[in-house]
């Protein structure tokens with residue numbers, strides 16, 4: 169082999185700072201979005217959903233059931249009360265099923281209609297719209313707000329800014345108090361908070377959630393949706409060519425451009441123009457500040473505001489509506505949307521199965537839990553009467569919200585003598601720990617270990633509720 173490998177000099181060359189030429193900034197600062205208000209079908213639907221959701225959030229913790237707060241996630245006592253149902257850490261399956269149902273519900277709805285959850289139901293969107301509503305009422309419409317922000321500080325500007333921030337802080341504080349009210353009695357929380365009588369941690373969480381709400385809905389807004397929400401990132405995995413998303417019909421709209429309203433559609437087309445008048449309204453109403461005419465973008469939350477805005481323009485121009493619409497990629501390409509497709513059916517089937525399991529799990533739930541622990545210090549012992557005795561600790565957890573009386577019996581032994589209470593009363597949500605011993609005549613025993621059962625029964629609304637726990641009885645021989 170005679171050919172030589174060419175050698176290249178790779179000695180690092182030191183570049184002086186003054187030689188570095190910055191051509192383009194790698195990071196551009198965020199420009200503030202001034203959302204323009206819009207009227208239309210999707211705006212009405214969003215307001216309706218927002219009102220229902222916020223109304224439910226605000227009212228639910230105030231509802232009383234059987235003399236106590238109907239919905240209370242009592243972390244200190246480790247139990248969740250949801251009307252008559254009390255969930256304990258042992259009821260993890262209910263939580264697991266609920267999360268699975270929520271996840272598949274979201275997958276199903278996203279595959280069918282894109283990010284409609286984000287646009288119509290997400291708390292981030294709902295609270296942002298409340299904040300924007302106050303902003304608009306106090307500072308004025310979009311153009312006025314832009315001018316106000318460009319203006320130097322004067323008395324009018326200071327007054328408007330103060331009023332806006334006061335309104336934002338008030339909404340944030342009420343939101344935080346309501347949210348914390350899901351975790352502790354809300355009546356007491358409101359009274360204690362406004363009489364400055366709350367404990368340190370309660371006060372801390374109220375202030376913490378106030379700051380979070382204020383920051384998120386007042387300043388973060390679309391940043392949460394575009395940069396922080398994980399859902400925005402993995403939603404594309406669920407999209408297919410039949411998913412309904414907000415899209416611009418480029419074939420119909422281009423070439424975009426302004427024109428006189430007096431021109432007939434034929435004149436317009438003769439000039440080579442499409443139906444988009446390039447009014448920019450679709451961009452101005454967009455809460456994430458994108459231009460939907462640039463195609464499907466991950467920032468789009470499918471809120472439909474641009475559809476409403478563009479339909480208004482089309483109406484004024486005397487053009488057909490839906491230049492921007494909820495449509496599928498197939499439909500946009502001239503085909504038809506396939507509603508029943510394997511992916512969607514798959515999600516629907518899993519959703520139906522998991523919902524059934526969740527309902528079954530809640531319906532078949534026994535409001536009683538029994539735990540039996542065998543005394544590990546001694547296997548067995550002989551009593552003064554010559555009986556063989558084993559000692560246990562029985563725990564009875566009343567998972568209902570009412571006081572209950574329980575009967576205890578032992579099964580699986582011949583003529584056992586039960587020493588301890590055979591009946592105990594436990595308050596709602598309480599645990600009763602009971603030391604008991606079981607003694608048996610050795611002639612009724614075989615040497616070794618015998619399986620036995622402790623059965624605890626009670627009656628709830630005329631129905632027998634029981635829990636049977638296995639344990640062992642040990643006879644080491646005489």
Ligand code: SF4
Pocket residue numbers: 416421424443444445446447448449450451461477478479481491492
């Ligand atoms: S609102 Fe409609 S007409 Fe106006 S710029 Fe947007 S797409 Fe074009």
Ligand code: SF4
Pocket residue numbers: 414450453454455456457458459460467468469470471472473474475
């Ligand atoms: S592009 Fe349209 S649908 Fe998407 S977020 Fe903006 S306004 Fe809403």
